[in-house]
Amino acid sequence: MNAPDLLSRTLRAPDAARALSMGEWDLLLRQAHHAGLTSRLYHILRQAGCDEAIPAPARWHFEAADTLAARQQVAVRWEIAQVKKALGTAGIPLLLLKGAAYVAAGLPAAQGRLFNDLDILVPREALDAAESALMLAGWHATGLSAYDQRYYRRWMHEIPPLQHVQRATVIDVHHAILPDTARSRPDPARLRAQAVAVPGLPGVRVLCATDRILHSAAHLFHDGELPHGLRDLSDLDLLLRDAAREADFWPRLVARAGELELGRSLFHALRYVRHFLATPVPASVDVALARFAPARPVQALLDAVFTRALAPMHPSCEDRLTPAARLAAYVRAHWLRMPPRLLLPHLLHKAFLGEDAREAKAA
Amino acid sequence: MKLLQLPPAELRRQLAGPGVWLRTGPFSVRVRSHVPHVAEGLTQLYGQFEVRSPHEAFADFHVSVDRPRGLRRWLRPQVNFAVDGVPPFKPLPLDQAFPMLEWGLNWCVSTRAHQYLIIHAGVVEKNGRAAILPAPPGSGKSTLTAALMLSGWRLLSDELTLIDRRTGLVQPLPRPVSLKNQSIDIIRAFSPDAFVNRESRDTVKGTVAHLRPLRDSVRRQHEPARPGWVIFPRWQAGAAARLTPRSKAQTFMFLAENAFNYSHLGADGFRVGSALIDQTACYDFEYGILDEAVAQFERLAAEGSA
Structure with missing residues (x-):
């Protein structure tokens, strides 16, 4: 790294903000903005009582980001109600994933989080009914290429994103948390069976605490592109710290990871969430997860890849190897998502049809 | 420096x-x-x-x-x-x-900059009161903003009216005034004080050039102004300068729709917007000749301070 990753440093030790120079505040804000973490950072500084250390010229950036994040939370709550109504007409229960779930359940991981879309999980057999119900309520499939449509519908764990015709909000409808073609296949029925109701929001459910964390971990290492890698790690950090207040949380998490075939994802997630954000993890967990550790040279390679690919997407946090590391993370994610006979044609298609397909967040 | x-x-x-x-x-x-x-x-x-x-x-x-x-x-x-x-x-x-x-x-x-309600409007100030000039493109908003600056009004902004959410005051953001197509020659002819830079042709907005903001406007760029008027200008060939009072409710709706970040501010956007409308006089303004338009604004400013 040619400049310090001030963002991770401040997220893991907010007290250090008191010692930042004006030039470091400048760099910190730029890294935070690129990582989509300005409002999250503001929350963490406030929680640690360090927000008075923010110098006057930098302050408005945090307040403006906070305004935006607060408004998004209101909007997400409203969208949740709309989606619930739409699915209700088809008799499909609403199960929220990721950010929307954190907001609904009032988790610390909702604080200062920005949203691109709203993720829901429905049983595969209810997929068509859910899509029709959402279409009637104004959400339509976005303009993806025929290739991407086919790719989604045939191989993916979600249907193409649906966008609302008036409000432009986007819903990702999942029937599983990893693609059908992935090497590990957490059974969605098991996830749904342990989902929990949200107090105060009748008819809305979210994954239970261990499953939320495992989903977030799986997502991080199976998603090809990592524009929000550090943001996702920060979500994971807050989820873990919150859930760990329950006495038997860690053994339950490890056991559940085994049941859902997500031991390896959990192993990697804990490794990098500690690397970047110093999340406290008991030593007994390391022992229990040791069997998921890759061989030492492989681990060294993965470290070289992920310490770069998950760093804030800002030029100051990049070195000569960063582009190669991002590419490696992209290829590795695909490797985990599909067998070689599908992977090779897919990557060739993406490489030669380039940008447009990529922009549409195809794969 | x-x-x-x-x-x-x-x-x-x-x-x-x-x-x-x-x-x-x-x-x-x-x-x-x-x-x-x-x-x-x-x-x-x-x-x-x-x-x-x-x-x-x-x-x-x-x-x-x-x-x-x-x-x-x-x-x-x-x-x-x-x-x-x-x-x-x-x-x-x-x-x-x-x-x-x-x-x-x-x-x-x-x-x-969501610490402000940001309205797509020109804004100029005289005697401590700001005239906000929102209008669709092509209505002559920038031309009128430029002419008012060149006639002794202080330029606060030609595009972005920043309403400070804490104070309700207009925060100046003086920068070069963007002039399009015929406005460029109209402003050159209007005032010998005008410096307009080289033209860029065939932009999405046609031919574009920028007018240098006057020294006084830049020097006072940290001095906020109280909103006085919201005036919708409309240039019409041959029209006599005419101010017509305008409904406050309609004005509010227009400002909300034409603010860059009204929806991002949630309830606070409504609070800031309605406080703004409460303290301003709202008009439609039709004009055909810039000198007449400026004279009409002078009368408005004089009335206000009398």
Whole structure:
């Protein structure tokens, strides 16, 4: 790294903000903005009582980001109600994933989080009914290429994103948390069976605490592109710290990871969430997860890849190897998502049809 | 120190190296560029603006205007605007480098500065009261804003009216006034004080040039103003200058729809917007001749202070 990753440093030790120079505040804000973490950072500084250390010229950036994040939370709550109504007409229960779930359940991981879309999980057999119900309520499939449509519908764990015709909000409808073609296949029925109701929001459910964390971990290492890698790690950090207040949380998490075939994802997630954000993890967990550790040279390679690919997407946090590391993370994610006979044609298609397909967040 | 005090060679050196640090209204900007038209535009139009050492530690926006790499640079040269390395727009022809910097800076402010309610409107001040001039493009808003500045009104902004959410006051953001097509010659003819820079042709807005803000407007860029009027100008060939009172409810709706960030502010947007409407007089204003329009505004300002 040619400049310090001030963002991770401040997220893991907010007290250090008191010692930042004006030039470091400048760099910190730029890294935070690129990582989509300005409002999250503001929350963490406030929680640690360090927000008075923010110098006057930098302050408005945090307040403006906070305004935006607060408004998004209101909007997400409203969208949740709309989606619930739409699915209700088809008799499909609403199960929220990721950010929307954190907001609904009032988790610390909702604080200062920005949203691109709203993720829901429905049983595969209810997929068509859910899509029709959402279409009637104004959400339509976005303009993806025929290739991407086919790719989604045939191989993916979600249907193409649906966008609302008036409000432009986007819903990702999942029937599983990893693609059908992935090497590990957490059974969605098991996830749904342990989902929990949200107090105060009748008819809305979210994954239970261990499953939320495992989903977030799986997502991080199976998603090809990592524009929000550090943001996702920060979500994971807050989820873990919150859930760990329950006495038997860690053994339950490890056991559940085994049941859902997500031991390896959990192993990697804990490794990098500690690397970047110093999340406290008991030593007994390391022992229990040791069997998921890759061989030492492989681990060294993965470290070289992920310490770069998950760093804030800002030029100051990049070195000569960063582009190669991002590419490696992209290829590795695909490797985990599909067998070689599908992977090779897919990557060739993406490489030669380039940008447009990529922009549409195809794969 | 003012930008005009920088020797041209030093300005070019800073632009090509660490960037020129300059202040516009409440914002500090670090601008980098290797494009000669950018250096020229800054020299001609930003002379009165505060600059600091290129090593000044903090800036709100880090922007660059440069030619993309690649073969195209020899065929049809283009230019990219980027905020801290990320280009929010597609590249434009090289000739439009300076307007692109102006549009890019407007984009930075309107997508980030949510401590203000940001209305798409020109705004000028006299006797402590601000006249906000919202209007669709082509209505003559910029021309009228420019003419008022050249007639003794203080320019607060020609595009972005910033309403401070805490105080309800208009925060000045004086920058070069963007003039389009016929307005360019109209303003040149209107005032001998007007300095308008070189024209960029065939932009999305037609031919575009920028009018230098007057020294007094720049010097007082930290002095907020109380909103006095919301006036919707409409230029109509041959029309006599005429002010017609306008419904406050309709004015509010228009401002909400034409604010860049009304929906981002939630309930606070409504509070700030309605407080603004409560304390202003709202008018439609039709005019055919700039001198008559300015005279009408003078009467309004005199009434207010009487």
